[in-house]
Amino acid sequence: MAEPALELRDLNKAYGALTVTDHVSLALPDGEFHAIIGPNGAGKTTLIHQISGLVPSDSGSVRLAGHDVTDLSLPERVHRGLVRSFQITSILPGFSALENVALAVQARQGSSFRFFGRAREETRLNDPAMQALEEVGLGKRAGVRAGLLSHGEKRQLEIAIALAAQPRVLLLDEPLAGTGPEESAVLIALMQRLRGRMTILLIEHDMEAVFALAERVSVLVYGRIIASGPPAAVRDDPEVRTAYLGEEGG
Amino acid sequence: MTMPPENGPGFLKREAVPVLLFALLALVPFVAALGAESYLLSLVTRVMIFAIAALSLDLILGYGALVSFGHAAFLGLGGYAVGILSAHGQTDALVQLPVALAVSALFALITGALSLRTKGVYFIMITLAFGQMAFFLAVSLAAYGGDDGMTLPGRSKLFGMDLIKNDRAFYYAVLLALLGAYGLCRSIVVSRFGRVIRGARENPQRMAAIGFPLFRYQLVGYVIAGTLCGLAGFLLANQAEFVSPAYMTWQRSGELIVMVVLGGLGTLHGAIIGAAAFLLLEEWLSGFTEHWKMIFGPFLVLVVLFARGGLMGAIRRIGGGGGHG
Numbered sequence: 001m002a003e004p005a006l007e008l009r010d011l012n013k014a015y016g017a018l019t020v021t022d023h024v025s026l027a028l029p030d031g032e033f034h035a036i037i038g039p040n041g042a043g044k045t046t047l048i049h050q051i052s053g054l055v056p057s058d059s060g061s062v063r064l065a066g067h068d069v070t071d072l073s074l075p076e077r078v079h080r081g082l083v084r085s086f087q088i089t090s091i092l093p094g095f096s097a098l099e100n101v102a103l104a105v106q107a108r109q110g111s112s113f114r115f116f117g118r119a120r121e122e123t124r125l126n127d128p129a130m131q132a133l134e135e136v137g138l139g140k141r142a143g144v145r146a147g148l149l150s151h152g153e154k155r156q157l158e159i160a161i162a163l164a165a166q167p168r169v170l171l172l173d174e175p176l177a178g179t180g181p182e183e184s185a186v187l188i189a190l191m192q193r194l195r196g197r198m199t200i201l202l203i204e205h206d207m208e209a210v211f212a213l214a215e216r217v218s219v220l221v222y223g224r225i226i227a228s229g230p231p232a233a234v235r236d237d238p239e240v241r242t243a244y245l246g247e248e249g250g
Numbered sequence: 251m252t253m254p255p256e257n258g259p260g261f262l263k264r265e266a267v268p269v270l271l272f273a274l275l276a277l278v279p280f281v282a283a284l285g286a287e288s289y290l291l292s293l294v295t296r297v298m299i300f301a302i303a304a305l306s307l308d309l310i311l312g313y314g315a316l317v318s319f320g321h322a323a324f325l326g327l328g329g330y331a332v333g334i335l336s337a338h339g340q341t342d343a344l345v346q347l348p349v350a351l352a353v354s355a356l357f358a359l360i361t362g363a364l365s366l367r368t369k370g371v372y373f374i375m376i377t378l379a380f381g382q383m384a385f386f387l388a389v390s391l392a393a394y395g396g397d398d399g400m401t402l403p404g405r406s407k408l409f410g411m412d413l414i415k416n417d418r419a420f421y422y423a424v425l426l427a428l429l430g431a432y433g434l435c436r437s438i439v440v441s442r443f444g445r446v447i448r449g450a451r452e453n454p455q456r457m458a459a460i461g462f463p464l465f466r467y468q469l470v471g472y473v474i475a476g477t478l479c480g481l482a483g484f485l486l487a488n489q490a491e492f493v494s495p496a497y498m499t500w501q502r503s504g505e506l507i508v509m510v511v512l513g514g515l516g517t518l519h520g521a522i523i524g525a526a527a528f529l530l531l532e533e534w535l536s537g538f539t540e541h542w543k544m545i546f547g548p549f550l551v552l553v554v555l556f557a558r559g560g561l562m563g564a565i566r567r568i569g570g571g572g573g574h575g
Contacts (some may be wrong), residue, residue, distance in 0.1 A: 052459070078461035090459065092452040103449055106442055113470065114442040115434075122442075165461060224298035 003066030005030040005199035006082070006169045011050055011060035013043075013223075020046045021057070022223035028169070028210030030065075033195050035202045035210040038220035039243075042203065044203045045087055047220065048173045051201070052084040053077045064169065079108065081168030085158045087177055087203075095136055097157055100146050101129035104164035132164040133157075136190055152183025159190060169199045176206045188212065219243070252353025261464040268432070268519045275425055279418050291417045292489070293533060297526045298428045299420075299485045305428075305519035306478035309435050310471050311507065312516030313444065315451040319374045320361070321506050324354045324476045326388055326498030328483020333493040334394055336402050343406035343414075343421060347484055354480025355473050357384070362472035381503050388495035399494020404487055414488065424485055428522070431478055435518050435548055438474070447471050512553055514562030523561050 004027040013021035020043040028034050038044050049055035051062055053074040061070040071079050071095040092100050102125040106112055109124065119125065133139050136156040141149060146157060155175055161171055175191070176184050188209050194200060195213065204210050210217060211231045219240050226239045234240055262269065275298065282290040287319055333498035340346065361380040368376055394400050405415050414420040431540045434573040438444045446467045449457045457464055496502070505528065513524020531549070535542035557564040 054455075054459075073463065074458045075461045075463040078459065083461075084459055086455075086459070087455060090453060090456045092449050094452050095449070099445070103445060103457075103462075104460045106445070107432070111468065112442045112446050115444075116441055118440045119442040119445045120440065161456075161460060168458050 005032070005065055006051070006201065007063040007066075008051065009061045009063065011047070012058045013046055013050055013055070013064070014058060014064075014096055016215065019233075020223050021050060022222075023224070024060070025224055026218060026225065026228070028199050028201060031196050031199055033202070033213055033215050034215045035204060035214035036220050037204065037207070037210055037217060042220045043223040044220055045057070045173060046223075048084060048171050048201075048203055052082065054084075055108060059241075074180065075107075078092055078165055081166070082171070083165045083167035083169070084171035085162050085164045085173055085175060089151070089154045089158060091146045091154055091157055091161070092158040093145070095146055096134045096143055096161075097133060097149065097153075098126060098129055098142040099158050100157060101132050101164045102126055104132075104161045105129050108165055129164055132160040134213050135163060135193075136160040137186060147176075152179050152186060155179060155183070155187055159187075163194075167198055169201065170194070170202075172202045174203055174205060176204060176209060253389075260529060263478050266569070267523075267562070271519055271522060272425075272429060275428075279421055282317050288417055291421050293529070295417075295421050295424050295489055295530050296486075298424045298522075299489060300506075300509065300529060301484050301522040301525040302428050302431045302485070303479045303482035303506055304513070304525040305431050305435055305483070305518060306475040307506050308510045308513075308516065308518055308521040309438065310447075310468075310475045310477070311510055312518075312521070313439050313451060314447045314468060314471055315408060316366075316468065316472065317374050317507070318365075318377045318472075318475075319500065319503050319507070320377035320379070320384070321475075321479055322502035323357065323361075323381040323384035324479035325483040325502065326384055326493070326495065327357055328355045328480035328485075329487035329493040329497050330388060330394070330483075331480075332406060332484055332487040333400050333402060336406075337400065341403065341407050341486075342410060343408050346406050347481075350480050350484040351477050354483070355477040358473040358476025359469070362476070366468050366472065378500055378503070381498060381500055384498070385495055385498040388498060395494065398493065399492060399496065402433070402487065402491040402493070404491060406484075420489070424489075427481060428484060431481065432518060432522070434478075435542045439518070443467065443470070496566030508550060512550065517560075517562040520560055520562035523565075527561060 006028040008024055008026040009217060010211045011021050011024040024047060036044055047053060049223060053072060057070065059172050063069065064080055064082055069080055069082065099120065105125045133142050136159050138153060138156050141153060149152045149157060159175065175187055179187065184206065202214065214231055216229060217231050217234045218225050220232060220234055221243045226243060227234050227240045258284050278294050279291060307318065307321045310318060326478050328350040331353050335349060337345050365373055365376045365380065405420065408414065445464055450464045450468060454464055457476050483497065484498065497539055509524040509528045510521050514520030531546060532542060535545050553560060
């Protein structure tokens with residue numbers, strides 16, 4: 001049997017007396033689009049931080065295609081193909097959109113201990129970066145300073161940066177946070193296109209988006225996964241309905 | 251994405267400030283020959299030496315947002331390398347200069363490896379602490395003058411010859427060093443490496459999530475900056491023909507930061523202009539009163555408040571664009 005692309009084994013995290021991640025185990029087969037939903041404060045973002053290596057886990061392990069990456073740092077995990085986006089837009093505002101993405105290409109391609117030659121003019125870096133930008137629909141905005149992009153465009157840019165790192169597993173932390181309906185539609189269509197090309201773990205509040213995109217959904221409440229399965233089954237799970245969906249699901 | 255061509259008609263306009271700056275510096279000896287030659291040469295030589303030190307600090311402070319408060323230590327290390335070697339009869343620059351650079355690089359490597367594990371205010375404090383350690387080490391060197399410092403037998407020789415003994419020759423040697431340091435820094439900041447350093451200034455978390463282990467890049471940047479400042483120390487000792495712990499006081503580190511901020515952070519030629527403005531103002535104001543800092547302080551406050559981006563920022567606004575961002 002093939003190893004899961006991403007596997008969490010009994011992950012735990014507590015801040016003092018507050019348990020944020022409570023014995024979370026999860027396995028994503030290669031190519032799966034998996035979503036984690038849960039009410040505010042359920043520990044979704046902490047879980048992503050643990051998976052990506054931004055925050056260390058108290059115990060448990062994170063495995064990438066069968067390899068234990070628990071002790072690797074965030075940049076090291078990126079080089080193993082585990083790439084993330086951030087809930088709060090995280091870009092380099094003073095760099096052009098193209099340069100934001102070109103840096104991600106630079107990180108995986110060749111050495112960055114080069115002190116001569118203009119990085120901004122390297123086609124080896126710019127061409128793949130441009131491709132990623134076009135893929136997310138930002139091709140025409142390549143030369144614009146990232147800080148001047150609209151909110152929705154910044155979210156697209158973040159995905160382009162992640163794509164340029166050539167992820168095998170992509171962690172998306174609320175990519176729709178703060179976007180308007182039109183911006184959401186663009187991003188949902190983009191995620192639709194990414195489906196199947198890589199393993200994706202999506203954390204999202206927008207139920208409509210989650211149920212449209214995900215092949216499997218896990219529900220996180222107080223740091224614990226209370227249900228996991230196909231969207232329809234999760235939606236009808238009585239425990240989920242009382243704990244989370246409440247009247248919204250009624 | 252289209253980039254302005256490297257050469258072509260836009261070049262002079264874009265590079266107006268550095269071209270003008272270096273042309274001016276090259277002409278100084280001719281003007282000096284008309285009168286007050288040794289005074290003017292020595293003043294501008296000093297300006298250029300501190301410009302190298304400020305440049306090196308701008309590389310990590312302006313482009314990397316690493317506020318090092320112990321940068322003057324490298325001036326001292328470079329200086330004492332000359333002093334101590336001379337005291338033992340080794341007066342050739344071919345030996346002194348590599349030793350000065352190597353000692354500075356090593357000190358930067360060790361202190362940087364420890365300092366860069368901290369962030370923000372803690373980084374400022376720990377670099378200050380290392381700077382003070384270097385200072386007190388120099389004070390304790392009784393064999394080499396201790397507190398009082400030591401006088402050198404003369405300027406460094408080159409291939410055993412007194413090539414930079416003449417003030418004018420030394421002036422051009424320093425100008426060449428400044429030009430080289432400036433060219434090197436300009437190349438670094440737009441290179442792949444420089445882009446990582448600049449990215450870390452903008453958003454370190456994003457850089458880590460892109461896949462850059464920032465520590466090693468910042469450490470290499472710190473070593474480059476320290477080594478370049480060691481070069482300034484080597485030149486300073488040669489100009490004064492004297493080294494003392496005063497090279498490395500924390501006030502001196504502060505002055506270097508002031509030069510960079512005054513000129514405009516992250517512009518490189520701004521650091522040169524800042525060093526010139528600082529030292530020339532010091533020279534001019536101290537002619538009126540020994541309490542010249544009482545005038546200089548408020549002036550600095552005004553620059554920081556009203557000329558954001560320092561003197562380079564002001565030049566850019568007056569010139570309506572130009573310069574490099």
